[in-house]
Amino acid sequence: MTAHQQEVGAGPVTFGGRLRELREERGLSLAELARATSYSKSYLSRVETGRRPGNEALAAACARALGVAPSRLGPPDAPATTLAVRETLTPAVPARHLPARLPSVQLPPLQLPPAPGVFAGREAALAELDGALSSARARWGEGGPRVWVVDGMGGVGKTALAVHWAHRVRDRFPDGVLFGDLAGHGSSGAPREPGEVLDGFLRALGADTGLIPPGVADRSALLRTLLAERRVLLVLDNAAAPAQVRPLLPGAPGCVVLVTSRTRMAGLVVRDGARRVTLGPLPEEQAVRLLRRTLGAERVDADPAAARELVLRCGRLPLALLVAAERALSRPGLALARVNEELRSDRTRLHVLAAADDGDSALRTVFSWSYRALAPEPARAFRLLALHPGAALAAESAAALLGTTAGNARELLDVLADVHLLEVEAPERYRFHSLLQVYGRELAEGRDPARDRAAALDRLFDWYRQGADAAGRLLEPGARPAGAAPLPGVRPPVFAAVPDAVAWCEAHLADLLSVIRYAALAGRPPAAWQLPFALWSFFHRQHHRAEWLNAARIAVAAAADSPDPRALTVSLVLLGTAQAQAGRPVEAEIHLRRALERCAADRTDPESECAARNHLAELMLRQGRAAEALELLEPALPLSRTLGHRRVERVTLANLGDASLRLGRLADAERLLLEALSLRSTGPDHRTEGLALLHLGTVHRALGRLPQAVGCLRRALELHRAAGDRWAQGRTLEQLGHAFAALGRPADALPPWREALDLMTETGDPRAATLATVLGSTPGTTPGSAPGGPGSAPDGPGRRAVTAGPDRARLGYRSGT
Template sequence: MRFGVLGPLSVTEGERAFELTSFKLRLVLAVLLRHANSPVSDDLLADALWGGRPPRSAPANLRMYVHTLRRTLGRPERIARIAPGYALTVEPGELDAQRFADLVGRGRSAGECADASAVHATLSEALALWRGDAYTGLTEVPPLHDEAVRLDELRLAAIEEHVSAGLDLGRHGELVPELRALAAEHPLREGYRAQLMLALYRSGRQAEALEVYRETRRVLTEELGIEPGLRLRRLEAAVLAGDPSLDLAAPVRAVPQAGRPAPQQLPADVSGFSGRTGELAKLAGLLQETGTRPNTVVIASMSGMAGVGKTTLAVHWAHRVRHRFPDGTLFVDLRGYSRAGPPARPDEVLDGFLRALHVPPAAIPSTLEERAALYRSQLDRRRMLIVLDNAASSAQVSSLLPGTGDCMAVVTSRGSMSGLVVRTGARRVPVDLLSQADSLALLREVIGAVRVDAEPGAAVELTRLCANLPLALRLAAERAAIRPRLTLAGLTRELQDERRRLDLLAAADDETVAVRAAFHWSYRALPPDAARTFRLLGLHPGPDIGLDAAAVLTAQETRLARQQLEALTDVHLLQETMPGRFRMHDLLRVYARDRATADEPEPERDAAVRRVLDWYLHTADAADRVLMPGRRRVPLDPPRQACEPAALPSPGAALTWCEEERLNLVAATRHAAEAGLHDVAWKLPFTLWSYFSLRTRWTDWIVTHDLGLAAVRDGGDRYGEAHLLTSIANAYRDVHRFDEAFERFAAAVAMGREIGEPWIEASARTLRSVALTDLRRFDEAMGDCTSADRIFRAIGDRWGEAWARYQLGEICGRIRRPAEGIEHSRQALALFEQVEDHWGISRTLWALGLAYRDLGRLEEAEDHSRRALDAARAIGNRLGEGFALLNLGKIRNDAGDTLAAHRLWRQALTIFEQLGAPQADRVRARLTAANGAQGVQRSGA
């Protein structure tokens, strides 16, 4: 099957031509061909068919058109439904536009090998594919119009290259009529005029060649008010002089350089440059290497995200050292990420560089390879600095590098330029965000030190909102500088609105000078899959994301997700903070979210967020099951497709996952609460109870539970509210906020009875008993715990019974009934071992150590305390580890080994201080008292 768009739309198969009589049918096929082998959304197709005002029947009509098109083509599988649209499968060689682009590429490759015959033949085949204007009759639709313009520009360039190959083959005579027609059809394309002049001159028609120049000058001055370009002016001079270099196959010759000024192409240095001392020092170190090894060029590869100031730094440093390069400086914007046009072609750049080096136009070869060789020859024995700015890829700059060690090249790019580093040994000079000190210095430079120093807090907040990105800082500072009545506090208030932040960080008179514009060209250069991953990452609620979560968010295999994340990292749209974990710059996150809103249908956005929230919930539940296997769980719906929880085979793996995802879990809870996803908002923090308890993350514990409580109350979910009240009460008890704890315990007990959930009542009573014991209200504690034990036995919950038994042992130990306490603890230990709850085992062993110490049975006390310590360390229970060390210190102190006791207490103190635990004050006081007693003993002696 053959598809034709280089002219009127056509579909053929062998000798058969398919008739597409309906205009809208042709339009659907044309848009699908424009995006061949890629999904085209329903919205884009509807926009092409009906513009901005589709009828209500648009979805049904679109399905009908696709159905008709499938039936017409006779191969329904060709057009697949891929949400949120359709994709047309086109095999290699079936679409004439693709064949044309491939042939042009092959022709250019032949040109790099200086094979004019192959170039001419290949481009002849390519140009023969054209039957008229691209997408004839369909270009009223913007996507098709833009594609037609692109294809036509490629055709005109191919024609020029085809003619150039013909001139190299000596066909100047036969080309004159074709070139006259091309010059008449495209009077403003100077390339055709230059080729016509050369063809006429080589045909012995010098006067006619000069007449072409005069006619071209007249057209340009009358219609555009400009003079012909440098190429034409130099060609006219060469024709007038009868320069032999214009003759066919004349050797390439460079003119002598005596008396010629050295090129100085650097743009103006930025005023008020500040900071970057580390990068400047690294560049200075590379400068010392220049010329030390004649055959090795020093190349600095400066990479960093959009707006980070790579060009500013490169130009500033180049101005500082230009005196070290007496033969001049060359500079080019390679347009790797730019709205100024497609990336610059290396052959075009070399043409400009060779002219700057005073090589006559007629002496500049036509092929990339020959131009690169002449360029390196021109730089030989010269000491020059070449700045290649805004490179798209390593391949783009490879032909632009000097060949000898007297020159130095500086390459800037948003990409990592790994190929350049590997192939040439280029030195990396990463350009990162500014430090806060450098950010403040930049603000002082632009706004003025007086205003910045008058509002130091607002200035720091301004650097945070601009994320220390130089472009954002300069734009914000300029906004303040031109509005002297605007305080910095007022400016930060404006920028705090994420929906307006990127709009505010833009120059009023130049839309290209804006944070959004800088990000846009990085985004636009991404392949479709990477672009989708980028914008979906903007929807992730947390500050960073792991590989597994990213795969779930984007609904793709982990292998593919890693490829997309690495592609984004390579162009500095993402940062890999540690293996498998990625973070997005704050302003980029805002931009990515904007792109998601603009480019991703709302159902897809909602589905992506729900997927990752469900994944966090189910993986947190899996962690909870590993950390406390016997604990009762709240029911969860089965994981959605592509939301399978992470594998957590051990308590260590579960705790590691919880620690790595801690901030994301808090953010996920907040997002769920704000989005009205009440089930996630309360179940996620509740499943984290074991993690919060083991790692004593009290702030996160309370914050997430408050969010969950607000959500369940809003949704009227008494079951969820009762669970969360019990859990948050325990957190308040843990930090000794007893009034708040008792208020919530009482509410949980009452609510558990009200809704018929005895487990909730028993859990709340057990935990309240702990709080009452802490306050030495032992009778009340015993009553609560006994009631809880009775309820747990009645409902057959061995885990709950184990904790009630453990707490009964604690109370008995505190009221000097150690034997009874040991019996309760032994029963608790047996139950914990049955349900394989290692946290409960650790706590019970610790309690037994206390009880045996109270009985003076120090050997048994130490044995149980050491087993408790080992068990706590095995599951990462830092608080339990601290308690075990504290108890071991007491035991060693009782045995008269004060040095060992103090060492153990200092270890315990370190843990309590790291956790912010209230026990730290008591251990510190114990150590102070012990040190004081030792001092008295020494003075008495």
């Protein structure tokens, strides 16, 4: 008789007794067996002493850990007696509510709904959830409950992911899987009460139905009791709030809880240590994979471009993709391109994305469940914010749309983000999903008066214009504003310095372009031409050539319908300048001359005439047409002086100096440039001053005043760096290298030339090729071989220049601003 048999008395050896004998034979402690099987030490002790029955899953786990066949342990014992069950109950449950018994035969509950018929992607999220089972984490029986929250917008596939994962890992939970739809958002009405869900769980776990406590707290305590020594997965789907979930949480460390919700469930994270897995739209490749599994690879591969467009039209949202795929499957002859055509219009897209026989699968219905849960103020904010022509929002732009303060707007944005009607794109940046924005606009058109919607958009357009104007005044001090004073309720952005202004324009560039396009389509000419005009300096400084060109074209088309007489002239100058910067000189000259013709016919806009003359002259200087440029600029100087606008006068003088320099009139050039530098604008004008110093440094170099040339060029470089003008930095560094080479300091010439080459390549400067050729073919630099030095001209490879006199080629310089 074994020691164990002597301890418990003679009689048949129980499952627990056989387990203890085998464990002791192999020299394993109870703690070591617990680690090997992932069952708690206390649970195994109760099994060995007969106070808890074994089960098939436990037998298999112990047999593997002990290295024996399961038959060595024999069949598990019969279920525990009533007394044994009562011993496991916690005192938190009143005695009158203790279950008299559990069923003598109780299969583990497996309440999961069927796994999703089609599932693709989500590898990262699945791997994160697998972390709940990782052996690197605390073993079963240690630590607290493991709670995971899968959150995201409606239709993003939260339930599909949760059910798919639960099916994948259910064998890790030998005591069962509980599933509860908490109906937090849906067509069934109010969310389910925790007490109702608890009743179902307790019944599934075998509690005596007649003795389940009536109160939520007592039911919650009983659930924790019944799960105390079990390993169960609880899937709580579609939760509305942490308060609905918290009574359903087990206390057992052997259980895992997976919650899905449209809200972020911050309370569970903060108070209950939950881990959050947030789902966004599927990555494009995973979305295409989902289509392939739904429609079949042959149909998707037959037109991959149409499949990718369908993915984008559906916003990479799994529910939308499945509905669209069903539409295509129900009509086998329907090409994917035809489905895309049905989805192109925002007005019909949500109607198309509706399953004909299942209202709960319609995108509009799914979205409505989130919207209906909002209080009136966030609901109004959702509708008006959806009117934004772009998808991204900041607190300040939202405040303009809503006619409120930035602080209040931020609170409303956070409320909408918490329920995934907006997504947080970056700190202080929010974004609409394309389909949610369509839904919000539908609601706005149906519930908000037209005058309210128009007023919201007017405030938004004005906020962007005021911000672009403020940025432009910093980038080009003294530049005329694009529009009037701010509208009531609009709080314009304020910038402390140039970098702040540039950062604002960069951050909002996509939205600014969306506003420009929308304003033109909506028949709002002021916004469509004033915004591109206000962004002029930013476009030029940051070399956003394609964006500048597109915005300028829209401005010209919109200005033709504007009652403002200067609108078309200003926009033609803007378009001509954009085309010049984009390397389209013929088109640029056509539009700049059209602007001049309008100025000649109507002398009411001298500032636009000065701008047209200067920009056309700069284009000519780039083409080597210095004499034409000089002739064009001469009338601009007295005109600029009549304006009393120092910055315009300074620009004109700098361009006249450049033209004189190119024509070899060095004395005239020096006089004009010194006069330009003597003028003081209303604020710092680094760009114009830097260009004047660049030209003056070139004059000094041509006249042999090399130390003065170096001084001017170094100061010009400082100003261009302060202004952030990388094109001008490249040109200045090139000239500085020439000056060092002429001084006989080739080692000093090489660093500025190398930096100049990098900048010229970055900004698309055509002189980069010449500089690269010289630097690449010259192991050492001498004054005679320096680019732009006496031995060669930088205007083109192979051009020779004289060694003395103010020859244009010898100057090694071509202007352009």
